[in-house]
Amino acid sequence: xxxxxxxxxxxxxxxxxxxxxxxxxxxxxxxxxxxxxxxxxxxxxxxxxxxxxxxxxxxxxxxxxxxxxxxxxxxxxxxxxxxxxxxxxxxxxxxxxxxxxxxxxxxxxxxxxxxxxxxxxxxxxxxxxxxxxxxxxxxxxxxxxxxxxxxxxxxxxxxxxxxxxxxxxxxxxxxxxxxxxxxxxxxxxxxxxxxxxxxxxxxxxxxxxxxxxxxxxxxxxxxxxxxxxxxxxxxxxxxxxxxxxxxxxxxxxxxxxxxxxxxxxxxxxxxxxxxxxxxxxxxxxxxxxxxxxxxxxxxxxxxxxxxxxxxxxxxxxxxxxxxxxxxxxxxxxxxxxxxxxxxxxxxxxxxxxxxxxxxxxxxxxxxxxxxxxxxxxxxxxxxxxxxxxxxxxxxxxxxxxxxxxxxxxxxxxxxxxxxxxxxxxxxxxxxxxxxxxxxxxxxxxxxxxxxxxxxxxxxxxxxxxxxxxxxxxxxxxxxxxxxxxxxxxxxxxxxxxxxxxxxxxxxxxxxxxxxxxxxxxxxxxxxxxxxxxxxxxxxxxxxxxxxxxxxxxxxxxxxxxxxxxxxxxxxxxxxxxxxxxxxxxxxxxxxxxxxxxxxxxxxxxxxxxxxxxxxxxxxxxxxxxxxxxxxxxxxxxxxxxxxxxxxxxxxxxxxxxxxxxxxxxxxxxxxxxxxxxxxxxxxxxxx
Numbered sequence: 222x223x224x225x226x227x228x229x230x231x232x233x234x235x236x237x238x239x240x241x242x243x244x245x246x247x248x249x250x251x252x253x254x255x256x257x258x259x260x261x262x263x264x265x266x267x268x269x270x271x272x273x274x275x276x277x278x279x280x281x282x283x284x285x286x287x288x289x290x291x292x293x294x295x296x297x298x299x300x301x302x303x304x305x306x307x308x309x310x311x312x313x314x315x316x317x318x319x320x321x322x323x324x325x326x327x328x329x330x331x332x333x334x335x336x337x338x339x340x341x342x343x344x345x346x347x348x349x350x351x352x353x354x355x356x357x358x359x360x361x362x363x364x365x366x367x368x369x370x371x372x373x374x375x376x377x378x379x380x381x382x383x384x385x386x387x388x389x390x391x392x393x394x395x396x397x398x399x400x401x402x403x404x405x406x407x408x409x410x411x412x413x414x415x416x417x418x419x420x421x422x423x424x425x426x427x428x429x430x431x432x433x434x435x436x437x438x439x440x441x442x443x444x445x446x447x448x449x450x451x452x453x454x455x456x457x458x459x460x461x462x463x464x465x466x467x468x469x470x471x472x473x474x475x476x477x478x479x480x481x482x483x484x485x486x487x488x489x490x491x492x493x494x495x496x497x498x499x500x501x502x503x504x505x506x507x508x509x510x511x512x513x514x515x516x517x518x519x520x521x522x523x524x525x526x527x528x529x530x531x532x533x534x535x536x537x538x539x540x541x542x543x544x545x546x547x548x549x550x551x552x553x554x555x556x557x558x559x560x561x562x563x564x565x566x567x568x569x570x571x572x573x574x575x576x577x578x579x580x581x582x583x584x585x586x587x588x589x590x591x592x593x594x595x596x597x598x599x600x601x602x603x604x605x606x607x608x609x610x611x612x613x614x615x616x617x618x619x620x621x622x623x624x625x626x627x628x629x630x631x632x633x634x635x636x637x638x639x640x641x642x643x644x645x646x647x648x649x650x651x652x653x654x655x656x657x658x659x660x661x662x663x664x665x666x667x668x669x670x671x672x673x674x675x676x677x678x679x680x681x682x683x684x685x686x687x688x689x690x691x692x693x694x695x696x697x698x699x700x701x702x703x704x705x706x707x708x709x710x711x712x713x714x715x716x717x718x719x720x721x722x723x724x725x726x727x728x729x730x731x732x733x734x735x736x737x738x739x740x741x742x743x744x745x746x747x748x749x750x751x752x753x754x755x756x757x758x759x760x761x762x763x764x765x766x767x768x769x770x771x772x773x774x775x776x777x778x779x780x781x782x783x784x785x786x787x788x789x790x791x792x793x794x795x796x797x798x799x800x801x802x803x804x805x806x807x808x809x810x811x812x813x814x815x816x817x818x819x820x821x822x823x824x825x826x827x828x829x830x831x832x833x834x835x836x837x838x839x840x841x842x843x844x845x846x847x848x849x850x851x852x853x854x855x856x857x858x859x860x861x862x863x864x865x866x867x868x869x870x871x872x873x874x875x876x877x878x879x880x881x882x883x884x885x886x887x888x889x890x891x892x893x894x895x896x897x898x899x900x901x902x903x904x905x906x907x908x
Contacts, residue, residue, distance in 0.1 A: 235499045235766070236473070242464040245306045248285055253345040261383070263355040263866040266340065267390060267859040270322045271414035271439065271821070273305070274856070275340040278357070278863040282856070285343055290318045291332055304339040312462050324415045324436070325361040330371050334379065341380070351381035355875055357866045359390040359858060362418050363429050366901045370886030377881050384875035388865065390858035391420060392427065392894035394819040394851050397861030403893050406811035408800070410793065410832065412780065412822035414439045417793060419800050421812060425893045431803045433796045437783050439822040443467045445786045446474070446776045454767060460502050461767070469769065470776060473498045475826040477774040478834050480781075487771040500767040615673050622666040629659045777825050781835070794835035801839070813846035821855040865894060 256262075257277055267274040269289065276283030287305025292314045294301065308314060321332040346352055356376060360369065369387065376382050391411035396403055404425035411418045417435040421428045447466040451458045477483035486492045779785045781792040791799070801809050813836060818829060829850050836846050851857040865871055874892040881888065889898040 234497060235501055237501045238465055239468060242311055247307045248287060248343045250343055251284055251345040253347055261355055263357050265859055265862045265866060266356060266358045267862065268359050269413060270325045273336060274859045275344065278866040283859050285340055289336060290320050291335055292317045302335060304336060312464055325413065326368055327372060330375055334375060355384035356382050357386045357862045359862065360387050362389050362420060362432055362896065364896060366887035369889065373881055373886040377878055384877055386875045387889060388862060388894040389896060391819050393861030393865060394857040395817050396894050397857050397864055398851050399815065399817060402815045407815040407817055408812040409817045410823065411820040412438060413820050419797050421800055427897055429897050431800055433800055435790060435793065435796060437780065437788060442776050442779060443470050445779060446470055449772055450767060457502060473769050474773050474776050476777045476828045476831040478827060478830045480774060480778050483774050493770055498769040500769065502765040504765040506761060618666055618669050625659055625663050798839045813840060816846060816848045818848060819851040819854050819857060824854040
């Protein structure tokens with residue numbers, strides 16, 4: 222299987238959680254079918270350590286599929302316990318969960334009895350005091366006799382069943398998928414929720430002496446993936462739970478045919494971007510964070526313009542209340558107030574106010590040196606000419622800035638009107654282009670104003686130095702001021718005006734323009750950000766994403782290298798090679814001709830290719846082998862048990878009640894899908 226087939230394309234590599242564990246519905250109580258009520262149709266129970274599948278052998282699929290877990294509040298009665306799908310949210314009661322299994326062996330039979338009560342009740346069985354149907358139940362390979370004895374006692378004594386048969390789930394799956402190999406040699410690889418097994422089948426019978434179990438299963442892989450993600454994304458620990466990790470394991474993990482080559486591929490940025498799976502966590506977007514449709518952008522733009530117009534109307538009302546019409550009138554009014562304050566200060570100091578009249582902000586300096594030849598000027602006149610040029614430049618820039626603000630005001634009002642009238646996008650685009658041009662001009666005015674301000678600081682230093690020299694020479698302050706001209710007063714007034722009005726107004730207009738243009742033009746922010754600000758961009762949706770990169774192969778690789786997660790045991794390939802070496806070369810050749818892969822924890826994409834890769838490495842050069850995977854690794858065990866139960870030639874493999882009473886609860890009748898019966902020492906001595 223190619224990597225593209227398991228990863229998707231680069232444009233569609235963002236996924237979201239299905240959260241199926243929140244959508245579970247309680248198992249319904251089925252009706253007792255008439256066609257099986259008075260007929261000995263077997264009940265098939267695939268008693269897995271993760272899921273229990275229960276149904277009638279005559280039906281193609283199990284009627285009930287639920288988790289083998291029980292949740293009961295402390296201090297509550299057993300009748301208040303919730304089982305399997307009856308638990309609405311398993312994550313909220315995980316600390317209360319209990320199961321009948323210790324690894325893959327049933328040891329808690331009070332919990333097992335509750336599970337069976339639930340299963341028979343939901344199947345609709347209403348017979349009084351007994352379940353009058355044969356039962357086929359799965360068990361773990363090499364199940365201890367004591368565990369089988371207790372289970373048989375529970376079924377025969379508590380439920381009064383007529384017949385009972387046991388079988389191994391992976392061998393039932395093999396029976397279902399490979400009927401031609403039932404009486405031959407096979408090597409069955411199985412991995413479930415708690416454990417994994419390598420089971421050699423010789424001449425149709427399990428060889429328990431050479432079976433091997435690995436203490437690693439789906440629950441270990443789920444926990445390992447959960448720890449990886451919580452360490453990688455500590456800010457999202459509360460959003461990553463075992464149920465979600467199990468979903469990621471099922472839908473996004475695959476086996477690498479050559480893990481080291483895959484690791485090298487994942488270190489390449491291009492490969493990573495193409496094959497990474499990004500899992501979008503649920504989040505609440507900020508207001509105005511993203512605008513989807515054109516209609517939404519239009520409405521938001523209208524609101525921005527309306528708010529801006531309302532703000533300017535309020536400002537104009539405030540000006541009219543003071544008897545002013547424009548912002549220029551406001552600037553003049555502020556200048557008059559400043560002059561009045563200065564006169565009051567002088568009056569309090571005992572001087573004549575009329576002496577300070579020429580020093581108000583309304584004084585326009587003489588610019589008589591602007592047209593003169595700089596080379597013909599004396600040094601003092603040349604410095605004065607520089608100051609006059611600066612005054613003229615400052616004045617023209619201020620006029621230009623205010624004119625642009627008036628143009629923008631009118632353009633914004635026109636744009637708002639067109640938006641409300643439902644203008645076409647090309648018309649609005651033209652308006653936005655004009656706004657961008659006006660914004661650039663206003664930015665240029667602001668930059669020029671900053672340059673003039675720097676020159677003002679230099680001229681201030683020169684003025685202060687000249688004033689100190691004139692003081693040392695004994696000249697009066699009035700004479701020095703007259704020599705320097707009235708441009709100093711105008712420069713100071715204009716600077717105060719810029720700091721108090723013009724600069725703030727420009728900044729407000731620029732800010733509002735950015736908001737309006739960015740709402741309509743989604744690429745505006747990207748074009749106008751500096752490289753530093755582009756690197757500082759924060760994407761809220763991306764922040765709530767989990768990137769599954771090398772974890773997609775690293776988790777499944779623990780089946781072949783358990784040391785990755787700290788388990789001191791061999792992997793599946795090493796154990797398979799060890800099992801094969803226990804046989805003669807001829808038997809090895811027979812076993813590898815039918816390598817069967819089953820179990821929900823071996824259903825990852827590329828798993829067959831990985832096992833073939835391992836077999837190719839351990840087998841002699843040019844030797845032949847065949848690897849086959851179950852059609853449905855999780856469900857085929859139940860289907861195989863149903864198929865076996867309906868075969869009339871297997872009726873003799875059921876344990877009857879009389880045989881149970883005579884030979885004991887640990888007694889087992891062997892068949893191709895069962896364990897081998899090894900009598901307990903006490904039972905063997907009694908015989």
